[in-house]
Amino acid sequence: MTPVIFDLDGTLIDSAPDIHATANAVLAQEGLAPLTLTQIRSFIGNGVVVLMQKVMAAQGLPAEGAQYERMLAEFVERYEAAVNLTTLYPNVAESLAALRAEGRAIGLCTNKPVAPTRSVLAHFGLLDSFAAIVGGDSLPQRKPDPAPLRHVLAALGGGPAVYVGDSEVDAATAQAAALPFALFTEGYRKTPVDDLPHNESFDDFAALPGIVARLS
Numbered sequence: 001m002t003p004v005i006f007d008l009d010g011t012l013i014d015s016a017p018d019i020h021a022t023a024n025a026v027l028a029q030e031g032l033a034p035l036t037l038t039q040i041r042s043f044i045g046n047g048v049v050v051l052m053q054k055v056m057a058a059q060g061l062p063a064e065g066a067q068y069e070r071m072l073a074e075f076v077e078r079y080e081a082a083v084n085l086t087t088l089y090p091n092v093a094e095s096l097a098a099l100r101a102e103g104r105a106i107g108l109c110t111n112k113p114v115a116p117t118r119s120v121l122a123h124f125g126l127l128d129s130f131a132a133i134v135g136g137d138s139l140p141q142r143k144p145d146p147a148p149l150r151h152v153l154a155a156l157g158g159g160p161a162v163y164v165g166d167s168e169v170d171a172a173t174a175q176a177a178a179l180p181f182a183l184f185t186e187g188y189r190k191t192p193v194d195d196l197p198h199n200e201s202f203d204d205f206a207a208l209p210g211i212v213a214r215l216s
């Protein structure tokens with residue numbers, strides 16, 4: 001059976017509220033103004049370093065030097081266990097269970113660092129569902145470089161696979177790795193669905209097993 005590889009933030013989980021709260025706690029500690037959830041959501045997708053660079057830019061501050069380094073380290077430390085405001089999108093657990101019941105291997109390819117990735121999956125009882133996990137700090141390359149996706153695929157045994165994600169970064173990664181791409185439309189993308197390269201799109205995970213069957 002063809003394996004399925006998932007993105008995490010904005011795809012399986014709505015993590016923006018915890019990322020927002022953590023970023024604002026770091027900003028408050030520095031005596032800086034909070035950012036809105038909409039702003040922070042738009043900063044998610046390229047990993048924690050790019051997120052903090054965008055936070056600094058929104059404050060008119062340089063994304064280098066002692067304050068930036070301190071804020072990045074503080075964010076990483078505080079976010080590692082931040083799961084309380086995060087939710088699974090509807091039907092995610094059921095959809096993963098259905099795909100596994102078909103005998104499909106399931107992998108995860110996220111730009112989120114591995115430590116908070118494992119924490120949040122464990123929080124939702126899903127850590128054991130994934131046969132391979134690559135995070136934003138697992139390899140020298142990050143999505144949209146195809147290397148992380150290829151790495152997960154190789155760990156799942158190679159061959160064809162379906163990639164499922166929510167963003168511009170995921171669409172570009174799937175193209176670069178030449179894998180079919182299923183776009184979840186309710187995540188953090190900034191581009192209209194029609195302008196993002198994808199093979200199928202869906203707004204409810206109940207539809208995913210059927211989509212995977214068509215793309216496999």
Ligand SMILES: O=C(O)COP(=O)(O)O
Pocket residue numbers: 007008009010043044045046047048051109110111112113167
């Ligand atoms: O942490 C991020 O910026 C993005 O994470 P994702 O790759 O799971 O969407």
Ligand SMILES: [Mg+2]
Pocket residue numbers: 007008009010011045165166167187188
């Ligand atoms: Mg995402």
